[in-house]
Amino acid sequence: MASITLQNIVKEYGSGAKAVPVIHNLNAQIHDGEFVVIVGPSGCGKSTLLRMVAGLEEITGGTIAIGDRVVNDLEPAERDIAMVFQNYALYPHMSVFDNMAYGLKIAKVPMDDIKTRVDKAAGILELGHLLQRKPRELSGGQRQRVAMGRAIVRQPQVFLFDEPLSNLDAKLRAQTRLEIQKLHRELGITSLFVTHDQVEAMTLAQRMIVMNGGVMEQFGTPEEVYNRPASTFVASFIGSPPMNLLKQAPGLPAGQILGIRPEHLELSHQPHVGWEMTVDTVELLGAERLVHARLGSETLTLRLDASLSAPKTGETFRATAKEGCLHYFNAETGKRL
Numbered sequence: 479m480a481s482i483t484l485q486n487i488v489k490e491y492g493s494g495a496k497a498v499p500v501i502h503n504l505n506a507q508i509h510d511g512e513f514v515v516i517v518g519p520s521g522c523g524k525s526t527l528l529r530m531v532a533g534l535e536e537i538t539g540g541t542i543a544i545g546d547r548v549v550n551d552l553e554p555a556e557r558d559i560a561m562v563f564q565n566y567a568l569y570p571h572m573s574v575f576d577n578m579a580y581g582l583k584i585a586k587v588p589m590d591d592i593k594t595r596v597d598k599a600a601g602i603l604e605l606g607h608l609l610q611r612k613p614r615e616l617s618g619g620q621r622q623r624v625a626m627g628r629a630i631v632r633q634p635q636v637f638l639f640d641e642p643l644s645n646l647d648a649k650l651r652a653q654t655r656l657e658i659q660k661l662h663r664e665l666g667i668t669s670l671f672v673t674h675d676q677v678e679a680m681t682l683a684q685r686m687i688v689m690n691g692g693v694m695e696q697f698g699t700p701e702e703v704y705n706r707p708a709s710t711f712v713a714s715f716i717g718s719p720p721m722n723l724l725k726q727a728p729g730l731p732a733g734q735i736l737g738i739r740p741e742h743l744e745l746s747h748q749p750h751v752g753w754e755m756t757v758d759t760v761e762l763l764g765a766e767r768l769v770h771a772r773l774g775s776e777t778l779t780l781r782l783d784a785s786l787s788a789p790k791t792g793e794t795f796r797a798t799a800k801e802g803c804l805h806y807f808n809a810e811t812g813k814r815l
Contacts, residue, residue: 479668480545480558480635482508482531488539489526489692500526502692503540508685513662513669517679518689519715524672525640527689531670532638533557544636557636560629564641566621568613568628574600575609578627592631599630602664603657619650626661639671643678655681676716680704688712706805710812713737713805719768722778725809728753734815737805740768740781743797745788752796757789771795 489501501523508514516524529535531542533554542549549557568577575596582592600606603623613621622642629637639658643651655678662669673679679686680700688696688703688711696708707713713721719740727736746752755771755778767788769780780797782788789795806815 479510479666481510481512481543482506482636482668482670483541483543484508484527484531485543486540487527487530487537487542489523489530489535490538500692501530504692504694506687506694506697508668508670511666511668513671513682513684515671515673515679515683515686516689517673517676517683517686517716519674522689523692524674524687524689528638528640528670528672531636532559532561558634559636559638560632560634561638561640562622562625562629562642564644566613566625566645568621568624570613573610573612574605574616574624574627577613577624578609578631581628581632595631595633596627599627602630602661603627617650618646619654622646622654623657626658630661630665635668637667637669639669641672641674643673643675651675651678658682676718680716688715690715706814707737708814710735710737710807713807719779719781721805723807724773724776724778726774726776733809735807735809735812737807738778738799738803740779742800742803743778743780744800745780745782745786746796746798748796750796752798754794754796756794757791759791760788771797 484504484506487501487504490497490499492498516527518524526535530537533549533552537550544557569580572580578596578599579592582595600609603626605623605627608616608620643654646654659682671682683700685697685699686703687694690711696703696712703712703716707716710723714723717739721737721739724736730736753773755773758770758772758777761768762784765784767782767784769782769788771778771780807813808815
């Protein structure tokens with residue numbers, strides 16, 4: 479196992495005046511044994527960053543270190559990492575056992591050691607009964623477990639996951655998330671996991687890097703990112719429904735944006751107490767109800783317990799914010815105040 483140090487990382491495509499920057503002076507320290515998720519929308523640079531750690535992309539500037547080794551100029555095979563791809567990258571003509579053992583055979587690991595490592599990984603991932611099957615005989619979730627098994631048997635210092643759950647259906651994604659959590663608890667290997675899915679980020683990460691346009695907007699625990707977003711981008715990207723961001727809330731000073739999470743708004747049953755708003759639509763989502771409303775010229779969402787009575791479409795009502803749950807941002811920069 480090893481830490482990962484990213485220092486002043488810059489990535490540009492092209493050169494000179496036509497150079498296109500995609501990663502802007504990024505700094506992060508990932509601790510030994512830590513599970514860090516890189517999350518952001520498509521095109522934000524998260525996969526590029528992961529590929530630079532893996533050695534699949536050259537870096538334009540800065541330093542990448544794995545443990546106490548600077549790896550900028552090392553080939554991927556020399557970095558002691560294992561990568562899990564979203565498309566599994568399995569050899570279709572090989573059995574599960576041979577897919578998992580392939581890298582070890584290339585490295586000329588003794589056959590007894592190979593069998594021991596593959597059997598151990600298969601036990602962890604519940605693949606023991608599938609070792610003689612070919613990939614075409616497996617489900618998507620089973621194929622992804624084989625891909626993870628192939629990474630495990632190499633006993634790397636670092637695991638790199640590039641959106642490994644994106645090809646799975648919702649039920650399998652939830653199941654595989656639990657398996658990845660269990661895997662990390664058992665092995666404790668430093669892991670970098672890339673996703674655009676905030677649910678994966680919030681449930682898997684010990685800490686998370688939120689990226690936007692090649693910039694690291696925030697690096698913190700899921701609780702820190704959710705409860706104290708560093709910018710309006712983080713506030714709107716993390717959370718579903720996203721945080722309400724109001725530029726014209728009653729009493730708001732000029733040049734500020736007020737943020738409040740949908741679950742932190744409560745119905746007011748006292749006349750003249752709270753903000754007066756009008757219901758646009760109401761959505762019932764099982765145990766909760768989303769009320770989409772208008773406050774002046776702005777829209778916002780309330781998340782309410784479905785067992786409580788709620789205003790209906792077209793009705794006017796009042797709502798108040800829970801104490802200590804308001805967030806203020808600079809309207810020009812979007813940064814937290």
